[in-house]
Amino acid sequence: MRFVDEAWIVVRSGKGGRGAVSFRREKFIPRGGPDGGDGGKGGDVVFRADPDLLTLYDLRLRRIYEAKGGDGGKGRQKHGKAAEDLIIDVPVGTELYELPALGTETYGRPEAAELAEAEHLSGARESDAVEEWEAAEAYAEAEELGEAENLDDAETPDGLPAPSEPEGFGEAVEEAGDPELLVDLTEPGQTYVACKGGRGGKGNLHFASSTMRTPRFAQPGESGEERRIRLVLKVLADVGIIGLPNAGKSTFIAAVSRARPKIAAYPFTTLTPNLGVIEDDYGTRLVLADIPGLIEGAHLGHGLGHRFLRHVERTRVLLHVVSAEDASPEGVFEAFGVVDEELRRFDPALAERPQIRVVNKIDLLTPEDLAERQAAVAATGQTVLFMSAKTGQGVDAVLEALWQAAAPARPGQSAPAPVAE
Numbered sequence: 001m002r003f004v005d006e007a008w009i010v011v012r013s014g015k016g017g018r019g020a021v022s023f024r025r026e027k028f029i030p031r032g033g034p035d036g037g038d039g040g041k042g043g044d045v046v047f048r049a050d051p052d053l054l055t056l057y058d059l060r061l062r063r064i065y066e067a068k069g070g071d072g073g074k075g076r077q078k079h080g081k082a083a084e085d086l087i088i089d090v091p092v093g094t095e096l097y098e099l100p101a102l103g104t105e106t107y108g109r110p111e112a113a114e115l116a117e118a119e120h121l122s123g124a125r126e127s128d129a130v131e132e133w134e135a136a137e138a139y140a141e142a143e144e145l146g147e148a149e150n151l152d153d154a155e156t157p158d159g160l161p162a163p164s165e166p167e168g169f170g171e172a173v174e175e176a177g178d179p180e181l182l183v184d185l186t187e188p189g190q191t192y193v194a195c196k197g198g199r200g201g202k203g204n205l206h207f208a209s210s211t212m213r214t215p216r217f218a219q220p221g222e223s224g225e226e227r228r229i230r231l232v233l234k235v236l237a238d239v240g241i242i243g244l245p246n247a248g249k250s251t252f253i254a255a256v257s258r259a260r261p262k263i264a265a266y267p268f269t270t271l272t273p274n275l276g277v278i279e280d281d282y283g284t285r286l287v288l289a290d291i292p293g294l295i296e297g298a299h300l301g302h303g304l305g306h307r308f309l310r311h312v313e314r315t316r317v318l319l320h321v322v323s324a325e326d327a328s329p330e331g332v333f334e335a336f337g338v339v340d341e342e343l344r345r346f347d348p349a350l351a352e353r354p355q356i357r358v359v360n361k362i363d364l365l366t367p368e369d370l371a372e373r374q375a376a377v378a379a380t381g382q383t384v385l386f387m388s389a390k391t392g393q394g395v396d397a398v399l400e401a402l403w404q405a406a407a408p409a410r411p412g413q414s415a416p417a418p419v420a421e
C-alpha cells in the first residue's frame, strides 16, 4: 500500500443564493408589493475522519474543493434551497493546518466586486440612479420572459468561473512558515467545518419602506470563504518499526503482511512509512508502520528520520530492529542504543514507549555466533528476540510478542501484559 502522509488543498464554501426581485401580481392591481424571497445558504466545507481510509493519497490527486452555492430566492416569498455541505473524508489521525492566504485576486474571482455590490445594495441607496436603472432594466427583461420572480438564472450555480491554480501557488505554499493547527481528527466520525457557506441574500420584500414601495433590487448572496489547508497524517499504527537503515524493517513487514515496500541492500531505501496490517483468527487487526531508517542525528534533522519520528509518537509499541551485522556478542545493547538515544532526544516520552527488541539477519551468523549472542543477552536478564526476516526463522515469536504487547484488549480479557524491557 502506498502511504502518503502530507497533502495541501484549497477549500471553498459555497456562495449564498441571490435574493429575488419580484412583485405580487394580482388582478386589477397593476403593481403589487415586493415578494422576492431570500437566497439559500451556500454549502459548508466539512472534513470528516473516516476509519476506513489509511492514506491522504486521494487528496493529492485533486487540489481544489468547492461546495455548491445556495439557490436563488423566488417570487411569492419563496426562499432558495440551501446547498449541501461538501464532505471531505480523511483518515483518522489527520491534522489540519491553516496555510497563509495567497490573495484571492490571483484567482480572478469576482469576489471583491460582488462584495462591494452587496454592501451597496444592502445600504439600499435608492437615490443612486444608475442602480435603479439597472435594476429596472433587469426587472423589465425578466418580466418580458415571464420569470420576474427570479433574476438569478443567468448565474452558474455558484456564480463563479471554474477555478484554476495561479502561477507560483506551489512555491508559496512551500514557503509558508509554521502553519497554525486547526484540528486533530483523532476520533472516527469526528468532523470539522473548515469553511462556512455564504448566507443567502435578502429578497426585495425586505427592502420595502414607506418611501420605497417597489424596491427593484435584492441582495446578492454572501461570498463563500476560502482557506488553504495542509493535511498531515500521523499514522495511527499500533506498532512502529524502527531501527538503523538497512536493518531489515521493510523485509519484516513484507514477510508478515501484504505490504510490499521496496527492499534493497542500501540505506534509506524506505522514504515514506509503509503500513502493513496483520490479523488474528478473531479478526483483530494490528497496523504496523515501517518507518524509514533512523540514524544518529535524526533528532537534529539529519537523514530522513526526523520527519518521520512524529509517526512513531502515536504507536503503542515499538519494534526495534538491528542487524546481526551491527550486534557483536558484547555489543548487542549498544546496537539498540544508537536509535534509543535519537528517540530520547526527540522526545523523552518516546524513549519510554514499550519496545520489542529484535536482532535480525541471524541467517548470517553461525549457530555458535548466534548462541553466543543469545547467552550474552540472557546474562543481562533482558529480553531480545532473534530472527531472520529473510528465512522466517524466529519471525513467529516476534509476531507473538507483538500481539502480546499491542493487541487491544478484547471484551472479557484483561489488558495486554506489559512488555519486558
Ligand SMILES: Nc1nc2c(ncn2[C@@H]2O[C@H](COP(=O)(O)OP(=O)(O)OP(=O)(O)O)[C@@H](O)[C@H]2O)c(=O)[nH]1
Pocket: 243, 244, 245, 246, 247, 248, 249, 250, 251, 252, 262, 263, 264, 265, 266, 267, 268, 269, 270, 271, 291, 292, 293, 294, 360, 361, 362, 363, 364, 387, 388, 389, 390, 391
Ligand atoms: N541475510 C539477510 N538479509 C536480510 C534480512 N532482512 C533483510 N535483509 C536484507 O537487508 C537489506 C535491507 O533490508 P530492508 O528491509 O530494505 O531494510 P530497512 O531496514 O527497511 O532499510 P531502510 O529502508 O533503508 O531503513 C536488503 O538487502 C534485505 O534483503 C535477513 O533476515 N537476512
Ligand SMILES: [Mg+2]
Pocket: 249, 250, 251, 261, 262, 263, 269, 270, 290, 292, 293
Ligand atoms: Mg525500509
